[in-house]
Amino acid sequence: MTPGLPPAMDRPHFIGIGGAGMSGIAKILTQRGAEVAGSDSRESVTAEALRALGATVHIGHAAEHLAADASCVVVSSAIREDNPELAAARERGIEIVHRSDALAALMNGLRPIAVAGTHGKTTTTSMLAVSLSSLGLDPSYAIGGDLDVPGSNALHGTGEIFVAEADESDRSFHKYAPEVAIVLNVELDHHANYASMDEIYDSFETFAGKIVPGGTLVISADQSGAVELTSRLRDLSSLKVVTYGESESADVRIHKITPRGLTSEVTVVLGGKFLTFTVSVPGSHYAHNAVAALAAGVALGIPAHNLASALGKYTGVKRRLQLKGESAGVQVIDSYAHHPTEMTADLEAMRSAAGDSRLLVVFQPHLYSRTQELGTEMGQALTLADASAVLDIYPAREDPIPGVTSTLIIDAARAAGADVTPVADKESVPDVVAGMARPGDLVLTMGAGDVTDLGPKILARLSH
Template sequence: MNLNNIHSIYFIGIGGIGMSALARYFKANKKQVAGYDKTPTDITSDLTDLGIQIHFEDAVELIEPSFLNPNTTLVVYTPAIPKNHSELQYFINNGFNVLKRSQILGLITENTFCLAVAGTHGKTTTTSILGHLMKECNVPLTAFLGGISENYNSNLILNGTEVSVVEADEFDRSFLTLSPNMACITSMDADHLDIYGNADALKESFVAFSKRVKKDGKLFVKNGLPIKGITYGIEDDSDYTIQNIKIENGTYVFDVKTPKAVLENLKFNLPGRHNLSNALIALAMSVEYGCPHQQLAKALASYKGVKRRFTYQIKTENLVYIDDYAHHPEEINAVHQAVREMYPNKRVLAIFQPHLFSRTRDFIDEFAKSLSQFDDILLLDIYPARELPIEGVTSTWLLDKIENKNKQLVSKAELISKIQESHAQVILTIGAGDIGEEVKQIKKELSIAS
């Protein structure tokens, strides 16, 4: 398909983080853009401000007539949309080109020099660091991010069209639509077992992705993963490795040994060893692309992060409130490590909303173990997203397995009062569901109280 011949793009699920980045991209490229989503959010509001028409009812009659020509309109949908969605069915049954988000990314990037970031954790942060580093080095790129960059207040970085930086998403095997010139794999922990069935099938898909890298391309892998490539790691014998780590005023200061040189006294402001690892692979890919070391060092120090990735909402001497997207046990462990490293002597309250019934079931013991590390735990009901309930899989089941007496199951209505009852000096909201919608109010109430 030649995207140049397409005049209108209609998105089903336009408010999704990956979908909205594509909507911004096509709008910036002078296409007509409109879409449907289930509920209004800050993202849909931002898209509306750009002049994109969005409605929130699944009804074909609400679609602008100019989008109902199969010869000039491309339809993009997210796998989270149910197959019986009436708008989706209308487009399928009336001869429109209907493609998944991942297929569109494949089309956009196939004529660019593509850098792809894969892994069960760290994709969004790594992609946003990589996009920021390369933009600051004046690379003519478009970066599609799975989160809102604090540096650009957007999930799209536009600085040209010769190079593309993308997240290579393993969900639904989406990353197999890409053919990158450079790629990295940050992690291969079991996840999305509702799609894959078992961990071996997930690993096989990462092997298949590694073979999608072009023959003259480069693949980077975190040291220890069972796939061959240029290795990276922290304080080990990798091709790219971080050495001499210090923390100065909440900032990491460190050296990076590359195959050809040592970059000294680099600075990075995000806490947590997992974020150091993300910074390292973004730096390694930028170095291999050819970005100047001095500019990279400056760009790394100016990186601010991604919203809902260890995002400070309140940071005072007496109270710290951090919001994070973590929704897998390993991600919760990473948040815990970062908090304990930065605030070793403070009491920590974790408020967690499990995401998906299947993920909660598949990792129930691991979730219990990771949450038990915090001093106090408030647990919300499971956020279903695309799923129907599974019998016996509840937050009560998870709560019973947490080995910590300071734990409670709470509703959203009582959340703020329960937080205010806590004596914790560090408060965390964690999860990938709609817990993010509660952050503004929690911040407001905590700010008043303090």
Template structure:
């Protein structure tokens, strides 16, 4: 494998993705020549182009400048989401060019800085973003690769120097095993990606393999996990939130650490899961050596992550919350948060299932999680990288929910173009749009439609 310092040109296949675009921006910042392909124009790809990175949107090997095809000085990076028979990828391989997965590039970069990594089935994006914000605001020279858009900063890439690397350690395709972490946190290990892993036991073993990359004194784990390391939690642990209260939707708490109690911490994100994420981020930062009082100030100003309990509308007439939740455990966490914020009010959810395999593997769990809401509307399954699976549909999930003993008042399937009409007809003030597909776009469309009405 070529060393990064010998490579002058990097070509990204899938450059507009949340993980790929951050890497492209980092390399461009380091003075490398960067170009790439993506299937569609996105806000991320537009920003890359504005920064001087050349991107094209058709599968056309001949459009790629020759400098990016030189074996000695160029490197091709691709995302696992790209099909193996994608034309440009095939042509590069036929020409003898080495190709590298995004995770391998991250792994190489992680060897060049002190690496702080956050893993977990749920919460890793928010925890990584909190950690990056904490270090940035505490004057640490940090480079952060985020799996979401950090609100306030409007970016998935944050850089004030290269002493420390903060990275989301992704379990998909066993990517996180490529990293060389110095300190790591693990939020959760609920089974997912069974299309890759096959079964829950294999999935969990991979997390144990990741934990094995670290010493027990440099691994921080959620209090509920069966791993050896420093425990972090809401109820017990080496790091623990105590004296937790909620005032006007804001968490106030004291943080117990192995050395002291940090009093009067504030977190403005709703949900106990986010409080747990914040404690883990604080713990990793403290273990790295950041001043605890600086961290307390920084936590109070954390702005949130795009599509993680994001308020699109928050008025007396209507509340519209947009969230990335696409796993039953995440839906449960969102329900806990919205119930804590709005006790006693009806709650309507519009959910877009993500992947046929995930819907199949967790059909019963999805039904139970969604049944907690008062009214449920299901969009068609977002296929992402998959082809349809016979019999696995949103209509089947709808039937499963309706058959439960405590079924919601309303459970229906809807088309995207009918979302506004359905919500208006229901007359429910608290509305949530959940899913990891393109449902986030629908929340923005709703805002415009209501403004035009």
């Protein structure tokens, strides 16, 4: 199946083309034959990958980067109104397309699976992409992170299935009309856009209402927010709801999760039969993600035993408990966790994997607004580590908030009994870790910002 290009998307210009969501759409459009161009603030592996596909990528933002014949300009919610390329597009009357609208257009004519939830979207989307690919179904996919295999965040496949990560942060997931939707969990996050849990529930309810008539919602039977959302959706008669989890009432019930070092063995009860498969990343939350992926594939008509076997071929996604290497007997692992629930889940998984070894954490808070609202909980999560180094806040798209610094997290962690060291200079982290670590330790770099760049530097420093 080879869908054509959406209207006005034959010569798109992407502002912030190197971003996880934007680059995926740009890749798929390039693979479908569009003349893709765009700009980003800095050079990156992603920019080089796009150029290798034939896209034009400028570094820096300037009005002259916008080609005269651009058919549209694609933006995300992170692009500010004063961006010179956006201003030039408005001045010339070029159509402005939000990233979510572009992704929705790419899914037209296919069988979309949209993966939503406050945590776990990237992992679950990746599990589906890898397992469906290994079954020869050649899906298209757009993911908010790079797979270990096949090494990309997006692909235009020849099959009829399109797997997409559905982002709730700016309500953009309301644009999609999936045949199957997954909701992994529902929690309060993205405080710049949501003021309360009621607003979050309303947003997820709108998302569920976009599922095509006769479609399926796969949703957790264990997580309290998901259970509450399910109770609000029961009146949608055109929707089939399939629950999964450890609850006795779950339609796809998790019978047992057996940790095996950096992997897990998962046994589920589906249709009255037991089914066992391996998940190649540690932690019960990743096992739950795999079961959600299994349930979604079954909802599309794929045999459960085939999917279970295929899920065992998933080897991970970059930044989701990704082993970066080992040096001087110390393993360095990278985690994207930046919300307290994610931090706790990954720290518990690594605590279990570490056994009698020590777990050291390098944590970089992400966003001032998130730190303001959840700094105390972040600090409490760090009590699961033997020792932590806490960096300054990574601002991403936000301006500073007076009085909001990493000190909020550090004070909360120390009050809870954690051993925490503030590190204002990110470049000094390798030396700090080298002074803390000893053979057998696990070092976890954690956060959604550029803390991921420290892993190789820590390994290099440990080798001296």
